[in-house]
Amino acid sequence: MRVEEKLGEMGLVLPAPPKVPQGVRLPFAWARVRGDRAYVSGHGPLGADGSLSGPFGKVGADVSPEEGYKAARMAALSVLSSLKRELGDLDRVSAWLIVHGLVNAAPDFGGTAGVMNGFSDLILELYGPEAGMHARTAPGVSTLPLNQSVFVSAEVEVRP
Amino acid sequence: MRVEEKLGEMGLVLPAPPKVPQGVRLPFAWARVRGDRAYVSGHGPLGADGSLSGPFGKVGADVSPEEGYKAARMAALSVLSSLKRELGDLDRVSAWLIVHGLVNAAPDFGGTAGVMNGFSDLILELYGPEAGMHARTAPGVSTLPLNQSVFVSAEVEVRP
Amino acid sequence: MRVEEKLGEMGLVLPAPPKVPQGVRLPFAWARVRGDRAYVSGHGPLGADGSLSGPFGKVGADVSPEEGYKAARMAALSVLSSLKRELGDLDRVSAWLIVHGLVNAAPDFGGTAGVMNGFSDLILELYGPEAGMHARTAPGVSTLPLNQSVFVSAEVEVRP
Numbered sequence: 311m312r313v314e315e316k317l318g319e320m321g322l323v324l325p326a327p328p329k330v331p332q333g334v335r336l337p338f339a340w341a342r343v344r345g346d347r348a349y350v351s352g353h354g355p356l357g358a359d360g361s362l363s364g365p366f367g368k369v370g371a372d373v374s375p376e377e378g379y380k381a382a383r384m385a386a387l388s389v390l391s392s393l394k395r396e397l398g399d400l401d402r403v404s405a406w407l408i409v410h411g412l413v414n415a416a417p418d419f420g421g422t423a424g425v426m427n428g429f430s431d432l433i434l435e436l437y438g439p440e441a442g443m444h445a446r447t448a449p450g451v452s453t454l455p456l457n458q459s460v461f462v463s464a465e466v467e468v469r470p
Numbered sequence: 471m472r473v474e475e476k477l478g479e480m481g482l483v484l485p486a487p488p489k490v491p492q493g494v495r496l497p498f499a500w501a502r503v504r505g506d507r508a509y510v511s512g513h514g515p516l517g518a519d520g521s522l523s524g525p526f527g528k529v530g531a532d533v534s535p536e537e538g539y540k541a542a543r544m545a546a547l548s549v550l551s552s553l554k555r556e557l558g559d560l561d562r563v564s565a566w567l568i569v570h571g572l573v574n575a576a577p578d579f580g581g582t583a584g585v586m587n588g589f590s591d592l593i594l595e596l597y598g599p600e601a602g603m604h605a606r607t608a609p610g611v612s613t614l615p616l617n618q619s620v621f622v623s624a625e626v627e628v629r630p
Numbered sequence: 631m632r633v634e635e636k637l638g639e640m641g642l643v644l645p646a647p648p649k650v651p652q653g654v655r656l657p658f659a660w661a662r663v664r665g666d667r668a669y670v671s672g673h674g675p676l677g678a679d680g681s682l683s684g685p686f687g688k689v690g691a692d693v694s695p696e697e698g699y700k701a702a703r704m705a706a707l708s709v710l711s712s713l714k715r716e717l718g719d720l721d722r723v724s725a726w727l728i729v730h731g732l733v734n735a736a737p738d739f740g741g742t743a744g745v746m747n748g749f750s751d752l753i754l755e756l757y758g759p760e761a762g763m764h765a766r767t768a769p770g771v772s773t774l775p776l777n778q779s780v781f782v783s784a785e786v787e788v789r790p
Contacts, residue, residue: 336583337590338606342567344627349568352607368577370773407662408669408785412609415773417688423656423775430657446658447672447783449732450773453530453575453610455583463607465568467664496743497750498766502727504787509728512767528737572769613690613735613770615743623767625728 313400313436317390320435324391326360328353331456340392348393348403348466352412354458355384356391366457369450370419373459378421382411382428385462390436397468405467406433406444412461415450422448429462473560473596477550480595484551486520488513491616500552508553508563508626512572514618515544516551526617529610530579533619542571542588545622550596557628565627566593566604572621575610582608589622633720633756637710640755644711646680648673651776660712668713668723668786672732674778675704676711686777689770690739693779702731702748705782710756717788725787726753726764732781735770742768749782 317324330336342349355363369378394400411426413419426448434442444464454461477484490496502509515523529538554560571586573579586608594602604624614621637644650656662669675683689698714720731746733739746768754762764784774781 334583335587337587337594338569339603340605342565342603342605344565344567347567349605349625351568351605352609405662405664407664407667408671408783409658410607412607417612417772419773420775420777422773423654427655427657434657443659443662445660445662445669445671445783447730447732447781448775449672449771449781451609452577452612452737452772453579453582455580455608457580461607461609463568463605465669494743495747497747497754498729499763500765502725502763502765504725504727507727509765509785511728511765512769570767572767577772611769612737612772613739613742615740615768617740621767621769623728623765 311399311401316436322387323358324387324394325356325358327395328356329360331362341396343396343468346467348396348468350389350392350464352461352463353385353388354461355381356388362456365459367459368414368416369425369459370416375421375424378425378459379428381460382426383432385460386429386432389462389464402468403466404469405441407465407467408445410463411446411448412451412454413448414454414459419450422450425460471559471561476596482547483518484547484554485516485518487555488516489520491522501556503556503628506627508556508628510549510552510624512621512623513545513548514621515541516548522616525619527619528574528576529585529619530576535581535584538585538619539588541620542586543592545620546589546592549622549624562628563626564629565601567625567627568605570623571606571608572611572614573608574614574619579610582610585620631719631721636756642707643678644707644714645676645678648676649680651682661716663716663788666787668716668788670709670712670784672781672783673705673708674781675701676708682776685779687779688734688736689745689779690736695741695744698745698779699748701780702746703752705780706749706752709782709784722788723786724789725761727785727787728765730783731766731768732771732774733768734774734779739770742770745780
């Protein structure tokens with residue numbers, strides 16, 4: 311339970327499972343574990359109770375790069391929360407493989423990589439360079455579900 | 471042949487292989503099978519003869535969310551058609567892993583998740599929750615090949 | 631060293647490792663190798679010295695489709711350069727699996743598939759159809775890190 315201890319030391323708390331807003335139906339799994347892989351759906355920032363959290367809108371227009379960075383860091387907690395529910399123990403993640411960090415971005419915003427560092431920095435701090443290092447993409451997309459500002463999907467290696 | 475029987479019972483027919491429009495060259499595989507994985511290229515809606523089908527344009531502007539839902543359902547049939555050609559039998563898909571549902575979306579359209587339910591609902595109906603459940607992303611993108619409205623890529627586990 | 635011989639015969643040179651522009655921090659791996667898989671981060675065109683190269687901006691507006699095709703071909707060299715550093719020998723790539731070709735595209739540009747052929751054509755020429763064939767997506771995105779015009783991520787199978 312090394313990763314969760316670290317989260318505690320850092321004063322970070324994993325959010326409750328995502329609360330789906332009324333009228334929305336999400337017929338998919340937040341994380342799909344199969345053999346030695348877990349495939350993680352797109353996650354945005356959540357409040358402690360699992361409710362959808364801002365910032366909403368486009369980074370580079372409605373949302374500043376600094377707010378975007380924090381949103382990506384919160385999205386990492388959302389991802390970890392889903393992985394914990396599926397895996398029981400976050401230490402079962404033996405290697406982060408690839409992270410797709412999608413930024414709801416204004417068309418002239420070139421700073422999406424800096425925004426997604428909010429995700430990567432936290433994962434590397436929690437898992438260390440050997441397990442935490444990952445390949446990454448960080449495109450700007452034209453919109454995201456429910457107007458979220460960032461949205462992170464991942465593939466990780468898991469041990470039995 | 472359980473999945474194909476279900477398709478028949480539902481009155482659904484898989485489209486013919488994609489007909490590439492004149493002047494377009496697509497030097498890639500619609501599905502790439504290797505070991506226990508199949509990687510599926512982005513597929514949009516096809517007509518029964520494999521010709522590119524509408525709706526074209528942006529969901530939330532040119533295309534309604536309901537039309538987008540139907541387009542995503544049609545894209546599922548396109549994906550299944552490619553998988554059948556590669557695998558011989560759709561029952562060889564032992565688990566859907568992750569689905570990337572890309573919506574050609576107006577920048578202020580927040581309903582991309584609802585659109586992609588057209589894909590997820592059909593896969594879950596055909597495969598049931600155990601094999602059919604999948605992780606998913608559903609971003610809005612600024613444009614898609616040939617102005618398609620939706621475009622779905624996937625990774626699935628296959629049995630020998 | 632068959633692939634590198636071919637590159638030499640074609641007069642193509644792999645760029646030096648990416649030089650990160652001042653003030654930019656990229657806390658992730660350009661390629662993450664684990665078991666029989668390598669996960670490749672998003673790569674754009676690089677100059678011979680590894681510096682970020684144009685064309686910059688949106689294909690279909692600032693950048694022509696032909697320039698986009700060349701940029702995607704250059705991005706293939708960037709990807710190969712990262713794979714060579716991680717794998718030692720490019721012949722260790724036993725199969726290309728899936729390629730995500732993201733095009734920084736004007737919202738009305740429908741030619742993203744043609745742009746990404748610049749990547750696919752070179753990989754198929756170097757690796758031949760059996761190892762080089764791949765599944766592919768080629769969406770248009772609203773923006774890319776540092777305003778690059780194209781950006782390619784991939785998953786490949788590697789031999790020990």
